[in-house]
Amino acid sequence: MGMTEWWKKSTVYQIYPRSFMDSDGDGIGDLRGIIEKLDYLQELGVDILWLSPVYDSPNDDNGYDIRDYYRIMKEFGTMEDFDELLQEVHARGMKLVMDLVVNHTSDEHEWFKTRPDFYIWRDKPTNWRSFFSGSTWEFNKERGQYYLHLFSKKQPDLNWDNPELREAVYEMMRWWLDKGVDGFRMDVINMISKVADMHDAPGSDGSHQFMNGPNVHTYLQEMNREVLSKYDIVTVGETPGTTPKEARDYTAAENRELNMIFTFEHMGLDQASGEKWDLKPLRLTDLKENMEKWQHGLHEKGWNSLYWNNHDQPRIVSRFGEDTDWRIESAKMLATCLHFMQGTPYIYQGEELGMTNVRFESIEDYKDIETLNMYKEKRAAGVPHDDIMTAIHAKGRDNARTPMQWSDEANGGFTTGTPWIKANPNYPEINAEQRHDPDSVYQYYKELIGFRKELDIITHGDFELLLRDDSDIFAYTRTWENETLTVFCNFTENTKAVQRPEGEVLICNYAVNLSEGDVLLRPYEAIVFYKN
Template identity: 60%
Template structure:
């Protein structure tokens, strides 16, 4: 296994709008991030991933970029950004930025030109098509509901937008567009950025001819025609040759709908494309056939199957990214743990479960505090465009039950992750002296960074130890993964093996006590208890154990 700094790192994702507000306008900003740099250093993370801070009209909270080389006014200035980067580097940490190049904002200068006329030099920077029989060019659906096409009167044609209609898709078949993108990436890397998280990067190549989904429905999904498309590897290899390979950076691609076979190409060990990708397979375990909002209970054995598949299929072929929540996903302790009676125990257990696997772990802001999902009473308290589009489609237009749809929002809505960071028990959780852009979760009096830092038994200090263990033990980074007790309905247990050492990881995912029997094939002369979330004696016999609710233990066997 070839060693690399990005394999040994722990990444912390900042959603800047919700992290820390330095000027009282209710919106988190870059100076606010700089103010909290010592907090991140104390946690022990190596890399900060910053969600977009570029100039944007904010239709999709910064993922609609109108100028890739300027900072959003609400977030500050380029001088603020330079100062933040210096403070990150001065503490021995690194910064990765979001790269959003499947689409831009419709307020980007390229698109403003593109829509002026069919022969405008920027026309082919986007994907324009005439309508068919008075309807859209094809029947693809947007990720944010409704048609993926928007009619534009000026030229009597439609443009493609796989997300909001204010996020037109860029045309990667145009070499001029690709060169502009590579020049922009180079500009940022030359400023000192240490890597890139690439937003929906596996959507940049669309199927030839943009065919409709067979079956004749006016609006159908269409993912098979724009996910992992025919030229996506060609484009990423070109980007790697032209730019990425010239820098010692970390690259991670967000790739919805990618299989482990796809991942082995994107994150190949030759390093011709990316270092790793984000998979969504484990994020779909609680989605029914109707997609994200069609709720179903997730099952532990399904989680075992998916996580093990990604660990084993990429073994010796690629590198995993490890996450259970982010800015687009609900809070992991509410989704996979127990955010009521066992919030602290289950948050620690989930952290253990994830950080002991092979791959690079990602911590989403507030995860290290055990922040939870939120239940706002009114739909108006939610900000996310995806939530409002879905509600309009299902309730206002579709006549579905308001309460049932709100329940889906409480469980799956993206704003669960976007409520402001809970720093202390003062008004607005210490996030802002103003009125926050999104309401604070009412449980901030109990769950906040000040309480966590003051309590040696807190989730924060537990995460600190998880990160320290990773730095001290190569086996946690480079050991091979093997699932044990495959059929156990309460316990997720696995081993990591490197040379003559074995790491034994045992996690109870339930609210009941769970019996653990060590499989006979695991032999050892001595064992050391590395971390646990309940009081346990190191001398306890590990061949047979009873785990308490949401208990986690990690042993080093020799």
């Protein structure tokens, strides 16, 4: 592990600034709010903070529509606040990673007026469907042409085939890196290269023409050569629709592109069709096979990101766990399952508290553009309100965006004002004040973060799936040199006996009561054995 691979033993904490902490009572989280909570994050033991976008934006898609890459969104504060935040993060021995959104800008970006050649125009639209409903093409009267927007119509896609656009992006990246930021999480970076001849697609799904496109590796290698390689930083690409083979291309050290990517396959296992709102229960055997595929596929050839949650995903304890009777046990179990795998783990704000999905009754309480567009479209097609709400309660992005629950004070202590989105009403029962309890989810995460720093086997070891066909238990071993970790995770309320492996108990989410012979796994129990 060379100097530049510090990220292999790190744990990342994702901050969604709008919902993290509000310092001035306007109901919107801000940079000074993050500064106030840095001691909390240092205590947790995380190494890298990743900020969702904080750049100037009209907020059509909560900051993923950037109007000016060189300014801070006024609701979040000023560039002086940012500089202070960066300084305070570094003073605590942590690193700060920025969100890099360069597949598209806002249609209010100055380039959209002055540099139309930085965008993608056609005389005739294709039948592609946008990720946020409707067409991916919008007619622009001034030009008498359509521009491409894979996301909102206020998010025109950038033309990466234009070398001047690429240089403008690299210049901006250098500006932030010269300030001292420690890397980038790159939004939908595998969509920057489109096929030259864009055409209609079966089922209006144009993804084969823009995901992992013809020049994506050329452009990322150029970005690495021109910018990334000149700094000691970490990079992670968000790359939906990527296979392990493609992931190796993006992350193999000799290819000189990215350090790691986010894969999405495990996030689609509880949907019945290609649509995320089409719900089906998770089959644990599907999850195990998928995790095994990625653990094997990148072992010694690339590097995995490990995550259950982010700003676009529902809360994992409500999704693959059980968020009422067994919330604490299942939150710890899910953490155990993920954190003993090979890769760099990502914790999304509130995950370390076992925060849950929210169930607003009224569509009026939801703020997310994807959710609202889908609701409108499905109501127009005659789908009953209650059916749509069931899907939103399970999968809506706002599940991750309700305010961080700091205390049992009003709005979970997030703001003294009216929060931009309502707090989850369970904040009196679930909040950060409980972190001092040795049995809290927080203390458990803190232990897991510590193990990754201490035990090299977690970074280097082989992964082997056990009990492949068991539909209740996720079990695996990690082996390295003469050490073995054996991990058992019970994803159900059933009690199950498993054969006791060699070694001592390293961590367990229950009080350990092992007798001789088999290990009896209690509901949502996680237990890890360590032998050296």
